[in-house]
Amino acid sequence: MNGREWIRKSWAGVGILLVCAAVWVVTQSTLVGAAGDPSAELKTAVTHAGFAAKYETMKEITLHLRHALNCLVGPQDKLFDAAAGNPCQGQGSGYLMDQKAAKGENNQYYEAWWAVQIAAQGIASDNMGVAKAAARIVNMVLDNAAKTM
Numbered sequence: 611m612n613g614r615e616w617i618r619k620s621w622a623g624v625g626i627l628l629v630c631a632a633v634w635v636v637t638q639s640t641l642v643g644a645a646g647d648p649s650a651e652l653k654t655a656v657t658h659a660g661f662a663a664k665y666e667t668m669k670e671i672t673l674h675l676r677h678a679l680n681c682l683v684g685p686q687d688k689l690f691d692a693a694a695g696n697p698c699q700g701q702g703s704g705y706l707m708d709q710k711a712a713k714g715e716n717n718q719y720y721e722a723w724w725a726v727q728i729a730a731q732g733i734a735s736d737n738m739g740v741a742k743a744a745a746r747i748v749n750m751v752l753d754n755a756a757k758t759m
Contacts, residue, residue: 646702659674668738682726
């Protein structure tokens with residue numbers, strides 16, 4: 611093997627190494643992104659709970675309570691309702707799951723856990739007063755959790 615062949619093969623090896631490194635970086639950034647940003651999910655849930663608290667029809671109240679709940683629990687949870695839509699799609703795996711992975715079961719986690727229970731009761735109710743009250747409580751609890759993050 612002469613000097614030129616060795617250099618050409620060396621450059622090919624370097625190229626392969628660079629491609630492998632680039633693939634690894636993209637894979638790692640995708641995995642980090644898949645973990646989600648709990649603060650983004652929480653912010654979206656606060657927004658939709660606020661929408662639910664302001665609406666005057668049962669359909670709108672429960673739809674936005676469902677959106678808040680879907681953001682909190684994520685698509686893997688049994689409470690998740692894909693038919694209602696997921697305004698947190700692409701933000702993570704659900705606030706509770708992502709918060710637990712990032713910071714453990716801290717105060718914000720449990721506040722959101724309780725908000726899920728209240729939202730589920732509001733959604734299940736056929737009483738608009740109950741659903742609106744649930745929406746206001748969920749909005750306040752989540753807003754408080756978001757301020758302490």
